[in-house]
Amino acid sequence: MADIKISYRGSAIAEINNSGTTTLTTGGYYCDSDIKIVYTKPSGGGLTPDEFYGLGSDSYEVEFDSLTELRNRSPFYNNSKVTKLTSNTLTWIEPNVFRFCSNLEEVDLPNCTKIGQTNVNSSDSYTFSGCPKLVKFNLPKVTNINGQYNFSNCGTSSNKALIVLPKVVELGFRTFRDGYFSAVDIGPDLGSNGIRDDTFFNGRYDIVILRKSSVVTASNANAIKQLTTANGTTIFVPQALL
Numbered sequence: 001m002a003d004i005k006i007s008y009r010g011s012a013i014a015e016i017n018n019s020g021t022t023t024l025t026t027g028g029y030y031c032d033s034d035i036k037i038v039y040t041k042p043s044g045g046g047l048t049p050d051e052f053y054g055l056g057s058d059s060y061e062v063e064f065d066s067l068t069e070l071r072n073r074s075p076f077y078n079n080s081k082v083t084k085l086t087s088n089t090l091t092w093i094e095p096n097v098f099r100f101c102s103n104l105e106e107v108d109l110p111n112c113t114k115i116g117q118t119n120v121n122s123s124d125s126y127t128f129s130g131c132p133k134l135v136k137f138n139l140p141k142v143t144n145i146n147g148q149y150n151f152s153n154c155g156t157s158s159n160k161a162l163i164v165l166p167k168v169v170e171l172g173f174r175t176f177r178d179g180y181f182s183a184v185d186i187g188p189d190l191g192s193n194g195i196r197d198d199t200f201f202n203g204r205y206d207i208v209i210l211r212k213s214s215v216v217t218a219s220n221a222n223a224i225k226q227l228t229t230a231n232g233t234t235i236f237v238p239q240a241l242l
Helices: 049-053
Strands: 004-008 011-016 035-039 060-064 082-087 106-108 114-116 136-138 144-148 161-165 170-173 180-186 204-210 234-236
Touching: 136 161
Parallel strands: 060 082, 082 106, 106 136, 114 144, 144 170, 161 180, 180 204, 204 234
Antiparallel strands: 004 011, 004 035
């Protein structure tokens, strides 16, 4: 059955089953009755795999307008087509969801609160790991970044990422490891766990802003190993802590 059927005086004059256009050949004719359009919503599983992965185009953006969670190893894992993630409803992005998305450039999640594993001490996570073009983040409500390597290997030496986390309470292990960031801005609510193992190991970090009013601890030397003037890093803290 056609998805869209157009009839005149009880006779079908056009049908549409796929994306595209069709023409009603009414030129030069006078219609003395109504033209009826009937739409039948397709049943079944929605998009085909090819449509879902965007194989018919060079790239595509992903937007969710009702989903609240993206589960571990979603179909976007290791997907080179997706360029942007946008959602006003997603609150949790689980591990490995966008890992190895080599052309992902931007993440806009204004209501997301959790990234990665269920708790901060969980094992490997890699939610946005291995995304060298991922340089734009909008994560104003994220409080928990759990597990390991969630933003590791983001950015490149010639195209650095900028991430602002005004509400973050927990940073997992190795969060920014091997990444290239023009700035990492960590809000005032960072918890007592501070900067966990290897968080800033390797990579380059031009500016790190620590807004907490008390001293932010580092769990080991590797957590802040690259944050030196020799590596071009400037660290900002509240004036009272200087």
